[in-house]
Each structure stands twice: as C-alpha cells, then as structure tokens.
Amino acid sequence: MQLQKLVRNVYPNLTPYTCQLADLPIEDLKKVLNKDKVYKLSFNESPLGPSSKVIEAMQKSLLELNLYPDSTGEELKEEISRMEGIDKSQLLLSNGADDLIVLLAQTFLELEDEVIIPQITFVQYLASTHLMGAKPVFAPMKPDLSIDLKAILERITEKTKLIFLCNPNNPTGTIIPDSEIEAFLQEVPSNVLVIIDEAYHEYADSEEYSSSVKYVDKGFPVFVVRTFSKIYSLAAVRIGYGIGDARVVDAIHHVRPPFNVNAVAQAGALAALRDQEHVEQAIALNQKGKTQLYELFTEVGWKYINTNGNFIFVDMGRDSQEIFDSLAERGIIVRTLTGYGLEHSLRVSIGDEEGIHAFIQAIKEII
Numbered sequence: 001m002q003l004q005k006l007v008r009n010v011y012p013n014l015t016p017y018t019c020q021l022a023d024l025p026i027e028d029l030k031k032v033l034n035k036d037k038v039y040k041l042s043f044n045e046s047p048l049g050p051s052s053k054v055i056e057a058m059q060k061s062l063l064e065l066n067l068y069p070d071s072t073g074e075e076l077k078e079e080i081s082r083m084e085g086i087d088k089s090q091l092l093l094s095n096g097a098d099d100l101i102v103l104l105a106q107t108f109l110e111l112e113d114e115v116i117i118p119q120i121t122f123v124q125y126l127a128s129t130h131l132m133g134a135k136p137v138f139a140p141m142k143p144d145l146s147i148d149l150k151a152i153l154e155r156i157t158e159k160t161k162l163i164f165l166c167n168p169n170n171p172t173g174t175i176i177p178d179s180e181i182e183a184f185l186q187e188v189p190s191n192v193l194v195i196i197d198e199a200y201h202e203y204a205d206s207e208e209y210s211s212s213v214k215y216v217d218k219g220f221p222v223f224v225v226r227t228f229s230k231i232y233s234l235a236a237v238r239i240g241y242g243i244g245d246a247r248v249v250d251a252i253h254h255v256r257p258p259f260n261v262n263a264v265a266q267a268g269a270l271a272a273l274r275d276q277e278h279v280e281q282a283i284a285l286n287q288k289g290k291t292q293l294y295e296l297f298t299e300v301g302w303k304y305i306n307t308n309g310n311f312i313f314v315d316m317g318r319d320s321q322e323i324f325d326s327l328a329e330r331g332i333i334v335r336t337l338t339g340y341g342l343e344h345s346l347r348v349s350i351g352d353e354e355g356i357h358a359f360i361q362a363i364k365e366i367i
C-alpha cells in the first residue's frame with residue numbers, strides 16, 4: 001500500500017494529538033511516574049466535577065442508549081437561547097468546542113484561503129486551518145502577551161476568510177477589552193468571519209471583559225464558541241455550542257454529521273445550565289485558588305499574568321522544562337509553552353485545594 005498516495009496533500013501538515021506527559025490520562029500518569037496520587041494541572045479541567053443533579057440527569061438518559069439523540073438538541077437549545085437572549089436559529093450544538101472549530105473550517109475554508117491566528121493561542125485553530133489546506137497568518141501579541149487587534153487588522157487581505165480570537169485567551173489568561181472589540185469589528189470586511197472562542201467566559205472577572213454574543217444581533221460577522229468542558233465540568237462527554245448569524249449556523253448544518261452531539265451529553269448540559277448555583281461554587285473555588293497561586297508567585301518572585309480563566313500563565317525567568325521535570329517527579333503535571341517559543345513560562349491549571357497545596361509545597365522545595 002502506498003499511504004503517501006492515499007492521504008490528502010495536506011497530510012504532512014497534520015499531527016496526531018501528542019501524547020507527551022502533560023497529555024496523558026491520570027491513570028497512565030500514575031504508572032509512568034510511579035505515584036499513587038498525581039495532580040494534573042495541565043488540562044484546565046474543573047476540579048469540582050459535575051453536580052449530583054447533572055449526574056442524575058445523565059444516568060436517566062442511559063436508559064435510552066438504544067435511541068439516536070435529538071439531531072439538533074432542541075430542548076437544550078431552548079434553554080441556551082433563553083439564557084443568552086438569542087433566537088434558536090442563531091445557535092447550534094457541537095461535540096465539544098473542538099468539533100465546532102473543525103466544522104467552521106470545513107464549512108468556510110478553501111485551499112489557499114488565509115486564516116489569521118494570534119501567535120500565542122489555542123492550538124486547534126491552526127490544526128483545523130491546516131486540515132483544510134488553508135494558510136495560517138500569525139499575528140504577533142502585544143508586549144503584555146494579550147491579543148493585538150491592530151496587528152490582526154493589518155494582516156487582513158483579499159484572501160482572508162476567518163479570524164480566530166480566543167477571549168479570554170488560552171494560554172495567557174488575558175482578555176480583549178470589550179471597547180476594542182466593537183471598534184475592531186467595524187474595521188473587518190463583511191466577507192470575513194471573526195470567530196470568538198469564549199471557552200473561559202464564565203471565569204472572566206476583568207471589568208473590561210464582556211461576551212461578544214451581543215455583536216451577533218448588531219449584524220457584525222462574529223461567531224461565538226462556547227463549551228461545557230470547563231466551568232460546567234463535562235469535558236468527558238464532549239459538548240459545546242456556537243452562536244452566530246442564522247445563515248452561518250445554517251451553513252454549518254450543511255456540513256455537520258447528523259448525530260454529532262450524543263444524548264447523554266445533551267441531558268448533562270441541560271441539567272448543568274439549570275444548576276447555576278454549582279457554577280457559582282466553581283467560580284468561588286477558582287477565585288480562591290487564584291489568590292493562593294498569586295501569593296506564591298509573588299513570594300518566589302515569578303511574574304504572572306492576571307488570569308481570566310481557570311489557569312495561570314507564569315514567567316519564571318528560568319528554563320521551564322527543569323521546573324516541569326521537578327514538579328513531575330513530585331506527581332504534579334503542568335504545561336510547558338515551548339511550542340510557542342516561550343522557554344521560561346508555564347501554564348498552571350487552578351486545581352482544587354489539595355492540588356494547589358501540593359503545587360505550592362513542591363515549588364517551595366524546588367527553588
């Protein structure tokens with residue numbers, strides 16, 4: 001068999017999901033590190049887990065595993081539409097936000113189209129651009145490592161189709177001030193779609209942050225991506241959603257596989273939305289952990305960026321791999337950022353009290 005002749009031309013640009021230490025499931029980490037207890041602070045997972053109401057709803061849905069799910073998830077869409085003040089036609093569900101990022105690329109990108117991506121941001125924008133054989137155009141960050149909208153505007157050409165913004169941004173935790181977004185959207189040509197990934201929306205606490213959902217009804221070419229994987233603690237079942245112009249939503253429906261969002265996930269997401277008390281709890285836990293980590297970083301003299309997510313970007317002024325390895329020896333896994341050319345920084349997820357305590361103790365031992 002000649003695999004080279006079978007695969008698409010874009011194949012050399014694609015990479016399988018890496019399975020470095022930071023990406024391994026907890027059980028595998030325990031084996032590799034030979035530890036009974038490991039703290040995985042590399043995935044931005046919720047340390048709280050779903051509420052009992054969510055688990056109950058999902059258990060109930062298991063009794064109907066023989067049935068196909070509702071293809072468009074009407075009941076869940078109704079709840080989201082009500083919460084977000086949008087029409088159901090402006091909303092579609094997806095098999096996680098990652099799935100939606102791929103669907104957007106498949107719906108809109110032709111070979112050679114250009115996609116503008118900030119230099120330091122979530123990696124799936126680049127992966128789906130490569131998947132379609134489109135051309136990534138990187139925009140540099142501001143000196144404070146936040147997203148530079150001016151640099152993005154300067155890179156728009158006749159070939160630009162999509163612009164990816166992550167707000168709050170993973171891995172820096174920075175936000176784009178709301179006042180900058182509207183001015184930016186006014187400058188973007190109407191044949192370009194601006195995708196705003198709000199995976200960490202619920203965690204954002206900067207006064208200058210605001211969701212971009214409102215720009216959909218104002219007629220701007222924006223498409224907002226959200227997920228149930230982070231604050232809602234449902235990463236395992238894969239469910240997210242997108243909000244945009246009804247015509248954009250309809251275009252994605254032309255491409256989407258009919259049953260991409262499973263019934264268990266739909267049931268869990270609906271129950272999760274209806275349990276906002278649990279969301280408040282998750283925010284409070286994150287807030288507390290954030291404060292403890294800021295104190296640690298201040299104490300040891302490491303520069304961190306104020307975060308609007310459930311993770312912190314920290315610049316240690318020294319080789320990040322060394323710190324990563326020393327933490328791993330102690331059963332703590334964080335994320336290095338060398339893929340972005342950042343040799344001195346780490347991204348640390350804000351874990352539960354036990355995880356944060358273990359991290360703080362470990363850092364004090366290491367330095």
Ligand SMILES: *Cc1c(COP(=O)(O)O)cnc(C)c1O
Nearest residue numbers: 096097098122170199227229240
């Ligand atoms: C975690 C994350 C996602 C992925 O969400 P899923 O719904 O689990 O696919 C998307 N975007 C950003 C910025 C993320 O950090």
